[in-house]
Amino acid sequence: MECNQQENLKNCNCTYPCDKKGKCCECIKYHLSRNELPACCFPDEVEKTFDRSIAKFVEINS
Numbered sequence: 001m002e003c004n005q006q007e008n009l010k011n012c013n014c015t016y017p018c019d020k021k022g023k024c025c026e027c028i029k030y031h032l033s034r035n036e037l038p039a040c041c042f043p044d045e046v047e048k049t050f051d052r053s054i055a056k057f058v059e060i061n062s
């Protein structure tokens with residue numbers, strides 16, 4: 001199966017320098033292992049703080 005990295009990048013709002021951009025399977029695996037969610041789960045104002053914790057996600061959606 002081919003990777004959709006270039007297509008995925010069109011929907012990536014991540015501003016952190018990272019080699020997982022567009023590799024959504026690697027991205028979500030990495031963040032879930034840290035009790036976090038990927039950048040695209042957060043609005044831009046929160047994304048740029050790099051706080052990707054599940055606690056932050058719950059806070060902004062409560």
Ligand code: SF4
Nearest residue numbers: 014016018021027039
């Ligand atoms: S959300 Fe995290 S893993 Fe995904 S590209 Fe950004 S910094 Fe990398």
